[in-house]
Amino acid sequence: MTDITQAPPRRRIRWSVLLDHAILIFGSLFMLLPLLVVFQMTTMPDVEVIKNGPQLKLGGELGPNFDKAMYKASGFSGLNTGTRMLYNSFVLGIGFAVGKIVLGMMAAYALVYFRLRFATLAFWLIFTTLLLPLEVRILPSYEVVQKMGMLNSFNGLIIPLIASATATFFFRQYFRSIPEELVEAARIDGAGPVKFFIDILVPLSKTMIAAMFIIMFVFGWNQYLWPTMITTDEDMYTLVRGIKQITQDLEGTNIPEYGRANLLALIAILPPVLIVIFFQNWFVKGLTESDK
Amino acid sequence: MAQVKLDAVRKVYPNGYQAVVPTSFQIEDGEFVVLVGPSGCGKSTLLRMIAGLEDITEGTLSIGGHAVNDVDPADRDIAMVFQNYALYPHMTVRKNIGYGLKNRKVPAAEIEAKVQEAAKMLNLTEYLDRKPSQLSGGQRQRVAMGRAVVRDPKLFLFDEPLSNLDAKLRNQMRIEIKALQRRLGVTSVYVTHDQVEAMTMADRIIVLNEGKIEQIGTPSEIYHNPASTFVASFMGAPPMNLIRAQIEDGQVKINGGTELMAVPAGWDSGEITLGVRPEDAVLDHSGAVPFEISIVEELGAHRLLHGEMAGQPFTVHVSKEVDIQPGQTRLTLNPSTLSLFDAESGKTL
Numbered sequence: 260m261t262d263i264t265q266a267p268p269r270r271r272i273r274w275s276v277l278l279d280h281a282i283l284i285f286g287s288l289f290m291l292l293p294l295l296v297v298f299q300m301t302t303m304p305d306v307e308v309i310k311n312g313p314q315l316k317l318g319g320e321l322g323p324n325f326d327k328a329m330y331k332a333s334g335f336s337g338l339n340t341g342t343r344m345l346y347n348s349f350v351l352g353i354g355f356a357v358g359k360i361v362l363g364m365m366a367a368y369a370l371v372y373f374r375l376r377f378a379t380l381a382f383w384l385i386f387t388t389l390l391l392p393l394e395v396r397i398l399p400s401y402e403v404v405q406k407m408g409m410l411n412s413f414n415g416l417i418i419p420l421i422a423s424a425t426a427t428f429f430f431r432q433y434f435r436s437i438p439e440e441l442v443e444a445a446r447i448d449g450a451g452p453v454k455f456f457i458d459i460l461v462p463l464s465k466t467m468i469a470a471m472f473i474i475m476f477v478f479g480w481n482q483y484l485w486p487t488m489i490t491t492d493e494d495m496y497t498l499v500r501g502i503k504q505i506t507q508d509l510e511g512t513n514i515p516e517y518g519r520a521n522l523l524a525l526i527a528i529l530p531p532v533l534i535v536i537f538f539q540n541w542f543v544k545g546l547t548e549s550d551k
Numbered sequence: 552m553a554q555v556k557l558d559a560v561r562k563v564y565p566n567g568y569q570a571v572v573p574t575s576f577q578i579e580d581g582e583f584v585v586l587v588g589p590s591g592c593g594k595s596t597l598l599r600m601i602a603g604l605e606d607i608t609e610g611t612l613s614i615g616g617h618a619v620n621d622v623d624p625a626d627r628d629i630a631m632v633f634q635n636y637a638l639y640p641h642m643t644v645r646k647n648i649g650y651g652l653k654n655r656k657v658p659a660a661e662i663e664a665k666v667q668e669a670a671k672m673l674n675l676t677e678y679l680d681r682k683p684s685q686l687s688g689g690q691r692q693r694v695a696m697g698r699a700v701v702r703d704p705k706l707f708l709f710d711e712p713l714s715n716l717d718a719k720l721r722n723q724m725r726i727e728i729k730a731l732q733r734r735l736g737v738t739s740v741y742v743t744h745d746q747v748e749a750m751t752m753a754d755r756i757i758v759l760n761e762g763k764i765e766q767i768g769t770p771s772e773i774y775h776n777p778a779s780t781f782v783a784s785f786m787g788a789p790p791m792n793l794i795r796a797q798i799e800d801g802q803v804k805i806n807g808g809t810e811l812m813a814v815p816a817g818w819d820s821g822e823i824t825l826g827v828r829p830e831d832a833v834l835d836h837s838g839a840v841p842f843e844i845s846i847v848e849e850l851g852a853h854r855l856l857h858g859e860m861a862g863q864p865f866t867v868h869v870s871k872e873v874d875i876q877p878g879q880t881r882l883t884l885n886p887s888t889l890s891l892f893d894a895e896s897g898k899t900l
Binding site: 438440441443444445446447448449450454458459462463465 | 602604623624625629630631633634635637638639640641642650651654655698
């Protein structure tokens with residue numbers, strides 16, 4: 260045996276790694292601290308918050324505030340409880356995302372795989388609608404929805420928004436990266452257009468669908484202006500819009516319901532965050548992987 | 552199983568490019584025909600027209616006696632193997648093989664039986680539940696084959712199926728495909744740019760160049776009696792030596808001097824191209840033709856001597872027993888092994 264006298268190698272401090280982490284930690288704190296303050300306030304009685312402002316200690320009001328936020332209505336009809344608004348938000352977010360994906364996929368399928376006469380022109384027409392976001396066309400859109408009698412309904416909330424240039428564009432690019440031979444093999448295997456779409460294209464696109472779903476769900480969930488215009492019945496309020504309703508109580512002589520409003524804000528943040536956390540692998544794959 | 556007949560089939564792309572000039576040939580029942588040629592010669596276009604993936608501009612294509620110009624690929628009763636395999640990446644091997652049957656509404660039990668049979672034939676049984684991404688290149692190629700054989704089609708079409716494999720596997724798959732085709736007896740059309748594949752697998756070879764047929768024949772005919780300088784230089788590795796020569800006084804001469812062979816009476820004097828297979832030139836110290844060796848290429852089983860004959864590049868193929876160094880030597884050319892081509896058109900004389 261040779262003698263083992265070698266000293267263990269000294270751990271070198273790699274400053275660049277340290278610096279990277281410092282920047283990341285700072286960034287995370289910067290983003291998280293306001294959320295922690297909001298959370299702290301949801302645990303305190305409202306009177307305490309108005310007297311002392313944000314503090315470092317936690318109170319015991321989380322439970323009662325949660326009850327208020329979820330089950331107490333803030334309007335006149337007593338219909339816009341937190342649970343109802345959460346439900347509305349989910350319907351809007353999911354309907355919005357699914358609608359955009361289905362429509363975008365089918366449009367892209369038509370553009371890529373069928374020899375349409377003006378396919379390129381059609382694509383660019385669709386693409387230019389990116390220049391016309393909802394805010395620009397909100398008055399005519401409102402008028403159309405109103406005339407069709409779709410105010411205060413999920414249909415009115417969702418359908419006018421699901422035409423999507425973004426989704427069409429992404430799916431078009433993705434479909435174009437799928438090898439031609441796959442289409443030909445399927446043709447020889449006797450798969451018609453519908454079968455090819457359902458049996459081959461949809462399963463192949465699942466990472467892309469997941470990525471689109473995340474983006475579109477968050478986008479739909481966060482809609483504020485459109486729901487404010489289309490829904491006036493309190494039982495159609497979404498969370499994002501309902502929080503505003505509660506904070507309106509801040510005006511006047513009432514003690515503002517800080518705890519309840521902040522808790523609803525936290526609840527409104529959660530679903531998009533959870534979806535991103537759970538689907539982030541798919542999300543990255545969908546947007547970066549193209550070798551199929 | 553079926554006869555395939557092309558009658559003046561022509562392909563012009565919408566941009567006006569003529570990929571295939573009017574072409575006619577017939578493939579007999581059970582025959583293995585290889586379409587070979589350099590890239591861009593129209594061989595894939597021809598195959599894709601037979602498959603129905605490409606429209607036929609003019610002419611008639613019939614499979615099994617029926618004109619199929621306007622028949623959908625799915626209804627032509629053909630199966631095709633693609634260069635990049637074109638397996639469905641999200642399906643297991645079992646589903647990949649069975650997909651064509653499923654679309655034809657074959658009962659599930661029957662599909663399973665046929666898939667098992669095909670898998671057994673191709674040694675894929677233990678891989679049936681894997682996805683294509685978990686298979687090696689050779690296995691993927693076999694799945695692609697399985698997808699073709701399971702349908703029991705009238706016609707197999709192969710589009711450069713081996714070009715994505717490494718050399719060793721390619722040799723092995725070449726034999727497997729050929730054996731499988733023999734066993735099943737299915738008429739096959741095989742496209743490749745690799746002349747070795749063409750020579751080894753084909754019953755008959757069709758050599759294509761610039762959208763037209765240069766020669767149709769058995770591998771031996773193509774090799775020994777090439778119809779043009781193009782065929783002569785394309786088939787065979789190393790290719791046939793093509794050198795300038797003259798016909799004078801009823802004799803073929805190189806450099807106006809050495810007489811090689813007599814030509815039939817009545818042939819015009821003038822420039823020609825002389826073709827000599829590298830293995831047909833024999834080293835012979837008392838030979839008629841001087842040969843200057845510059846490089847000896849060692850290939851194990853044999854040697855290639857590269858050098859100059861009559862001032863023109865020339866290659867000689869000798870067996871490993873012949874020990875030779877660069878330098879001056881002489882050759883004998885046996886008249887019966889020489890090919891003569893028109894100097895301008897390149898056609899055989």
